[in-house]
Amino acid sequence: MKIFFNAITLLLIMDPLGNIPPFLSVLKHVQAERRRKVLMREILFAYVVLLVFLFLGKYILRLLSLQEETISIAGGIVLFLIALRMVFPSDGAASDMLAEEPFLVPLAIPFIAGPSTLASLLLLQSSPNSTLQLWAALTLAWAVTAIILLSSTMLYRLLKERGLIAIERLMGMLLVMLAVQMFINGLAKFVKP
Secondary structure, eight states: HHHHHHHHHHHHHEEEHHHHHHHHHHHSSSSSHHHHHHHHHHHHHHHHHHHHHHHHHHHHHHHHHHOHHHHHHHHHHHHHHHHHHSSOSSOOTTOOOOOOOSSTIIIIIIIIHHHHHHHHHHHHSSSSOOOHHHHHHHHHHHHHHHHHHHHHHHHHHHHHHHHHHHHHHHHHHHHHHHHHHHHHHHHHHHHHH
């Protein structure tokens, strides 16, 4: 059950449905026959970056001497801000992208493996999760993200811009609740003697 909860949390943060319009916008300059290959490459790059962060994250925490409470409170605040951007988005995220084939940036990093996903991995590592459980949750969330993004053209035609926006806002509301819970948990651990 914990794997499923962590996977849902990571999936909400990766926001594959919200990433469909920027992905399509960035890929519109890529030749049609190369798009799928480029998309697969970028999705795999993102997975590698996430795995590196998953396995090195606890050492980063030790190096910085961060406590679980600090990460939980900071993670709650960061997730809350991300969720607010999902519910109340600003314009022009991917419209200024270069008119060439993307490589690692912006599709793999920051769209899939962004700072919020990496911070969440740190936060999840500091709570009582085994690395194997986190790997399973991360792989599950990444696989669902990959399937959604590989189906982006079809989903865009099916849901249209308004449908994708509605789903992204709903995901943002769920993420707000997760962020508040994370913040409360960190605060409770900090205040508890």
